[in-house]
Amino acid sequence: MIKKKIREILKEGKKIETEFFTLYFKKREDFKIGFLLNSKIGKPVKRNRVKRIIRELVRKNFKKGDFIFVLKKDVIEKGKDEIEKIFGGIVEKISCSFD
Numbered sequence: 001m002i003k004k005k006i007r008e009i010l011k012e013g014k015k016i017e018t019e020f021f022t023l024y025f026k027k028r029e030d031f032k033i034g035f036l037l038n039s040k041i042g043k044p045v046k047r048n049r050v051k052r053i054i055r056e057l058v059r060k061n062f063k064k065g066d067f068i069f070v071l072k073k074d075v076i077e078k079g080k081d082e083i084e085k086i087f088g089g090i091v092e093k094i095s096c097s098f099d
């Protein structure tokens with residue numbers, strides 16, 4: 001069931017490419033956030049830190065929708081401020097799609 005929903009978002013959702021991640025999102029009434037990444041990207045502690053930061057940013061800015069983040073290797077070494085800066089630039093693009 002979950003794999004089917006992920007494939008649907010990847011296929012039918014809109015895509016935004018950044019230097020740290022690729023974001024796929026789709027307008028929905030519910031709210032879900034998912035992450036796709038390889039274990040070779042970094043240690044679990046660093047991967048989980050990045051996921052917590054991104055999850056917090058999405059929850060602050062959106063109340064509904066499905067979001068899938070495909071993380072790139074460079075994101076592991078970046079700080080919270082750098083991730084917020086990149087995410088802030090795409091919030092408007094996403095908001096326009098949800099209106």
